[in-house]
Amino acid sequence: MISKGALKYIRSLQIKKYRLLHQAFTVEGEKSVAELLQSDFVLESVFATQKFIDKHTSLLRKGLEVVQVSEEELSKAGSMESNNAALAIAKMRPAAAFSWEEHPFVLALDEVRDPGNLGTIIRIADWYGLTSIVLSENSADFYNQKVIAATMGSFTRILPHYVDLASFLKNRPKSVPVFGAALEGENVHHLELQPTGVLVMGNESHGIRPEIMQQVTQPLHIPGRGGAESLNVGTATAILLDNFFRNI
Amino acid sequence: MISKGALKYIRSLQIKKYRLLHQAFTVEGEKSVAELLQSDFVLESVFATQKFIDKHTSLLRKGLEVVQVSEEELSKAGSMESNNAALAIAKMRPAAAFSWEEHPFVLALDEVRDPGNLGTIIRIADWYGLTSIVLSENSADFYNQKVIAATMGSFTRILPHYVDLASFLKNRPKSVPVFGAALEGENVHHLELQPTGVLVMGNESHGIRPEIMQQVTQPLHIPGRGGAESLNVGTATAILLDNFFRNI
Structure with a gap:
């Protein structure tokens, strides 16, 4: 279940001001969350259906908070019309100076x-x-x-x-x-x-x-x-x- | 004002079944309606704000039914989140056989x-x-x-x-x-x-x-x-x- 506090936090992250404040953002849907789990982004938490958890067990790192939720909860919490897979909260990457040498x-x-x-x-x-x-x-x-x-x-x-x-x-x-x-x-x-x-x-x-x-x-x-x-x-x-x- | 009957007709045209039945469809927004008025499509009617009518008087053909309406009415009738210009009902073009000679x-x-x-x-x-x-x-x-x-x-x-x-x-x-x-x-x-x-x-x-x-x-x-x-x-x-x- 998504707690009331978590729900409030997720919804606040749909607003830029709160994303900046918390330096965090949400990622929704199977493809996007699966790619996120394979990246080096720092994760705060993942809300996922049992189906997503079963299919992507190998991607769920040790120590990661994974909350099992229903499709209805996911769709209600997030911005997608329907989401039968997952919603994750990740930390933004720290801003880095642009290097001209690295980017021809x-x-x-x-x-x-x-x-x-x-x-x-x-x-x-x-x-x-x-x-x-x-x-x-x-x-x-x-x-x-x-x-x-x-x-x-x-x-x-x-x-x-x-x-x-x-x-x-x-x-x-x-x-x-x-x-x-x-x-x-x-x-x-x-x-x-x-x-x-x-x-x-x-x-x-x-x-x-x-x-x-x-x-x-x-x-x-x-x-x-x-x-x-x-x-x-x-x-x-x-x-x-x-x-x-x-x-x- | 958009009459109740017109409103019902406009809304029905958002569904394919009714578009096919009436062989008609809606066009919304300034750019799209202006282009429609310059084309050879057969028009049923145009609902437009006074601002649109003033700006595009030269495009409004003789005999065309133009109903002056408010932005609120337009937005309520159509599918766009907001529409401060016009909504037109046009006839579909008759289906034509495809000609290989004309389309290399x-x-x-x-x-x-x-x-x-x-x-x-x-x-x-x-x-x-x-x-x-x-x-x-x-x-x-x-x-x-x-x-x-x-x-x-x-x-x-x-x-x-x-x-x-x-x-x-x-x-x-x-x-x-x-x-x-x-x-x-x-x-x-x-x-x-x-x-x-x-x-x-x-x-x-x-x-x-x-x-x-x-x-x-x-x-x-x-x-x-x-x-x-x-x-x-x-x-x-x-x-x-x-x-x-x-x-x-």
Whole structure:
């Protein structure tokens, strides 16, 4: 059973203020919790159905608090419409300084606000082997439960760095190019892009802010041929990353 | 004001059975309704705020029934969380036979079930200039309000063809290649794909069904380098279409 205190704590973690206060967040659903259990995240507790416990016994580390609960309790406690597997509470990773040496290529998001979009982008970044993501301070919260769900487990392999993006780009090593998605950029199909530098993706409605655009050394455009005015930011990120990684 | 009868009709159109019965569907939000008004869809009626009417007067055809309503009424009647612009009822396009001559390249979906995914895919297809989409009978409904919303207006430029996909592929002209997204396909980065033939995308969980896979002459794979097990079907469609259209 989930105690009243635990229920209150779980629900508080759906709000950013309390996630920051406790430096903790929730992970829901079979795939996401199973990936979490295989990662090096510090866990506070796991609430799981007997079925999940039986199926994933080997993943349940010694000393870990595992509370057996019903599907109804899980669905009531968490943010998913239905959850027949598990809900875990994990500690956020400590914020770390970004190292340019370790990341010859990095994806930077300028005020991407939609949690679903951010989650999709994290999954795509993981697909192409990135291990960090840089986000402007006003971007969606990496540890939001909808973001975590949309990453399909990729949140365990990508480290977020929230920064003042304008300063971050200004202070980069001089040789690092900055690419940015823009409607009036160069046709990516005519470039042989190499994954070196920074790729900036902008806000869902307004694109990249002018002060960030000033730092972009190579605007990029995905050529369209039909009537659609734009692509979703997750879709555009996927196409651009594929264009960067196709030549190596 | 939206009459009780109209309200009941609008709500019934959120259910596929009633959409089929009336051959009608709803379109919500400023961007989508504005695109609808610029298309050749037959309209039954438009419910709009004074603000929308003032802004888009030039789009309101003579003889069209436009009912001025409040934001509250719109949000209450429709499926969107909030709608400060308009809701329109339009007639579905009559089903048309698919013409291989008119579509040298076509996207076919095998049981793509999520309305958000289908909407995203329609928007991407429109971006790359496709004008039709082929769907297996069990795929999500093109006229579902969540699909329409996710297309961001692209539903006006793409015609759906629901077919028995196995027969459709079996009966294609002999020279038409069938590409299919599959984890064990050929690396798309090593192919110079041309937009000729059929590209099949499979179900969110199970991929392409075996009986459809039998018709695939060229399985395709997007090479990943990280830990993510798969890509979302919308994301994968975007990357593959970009690979088809980058060489022309």
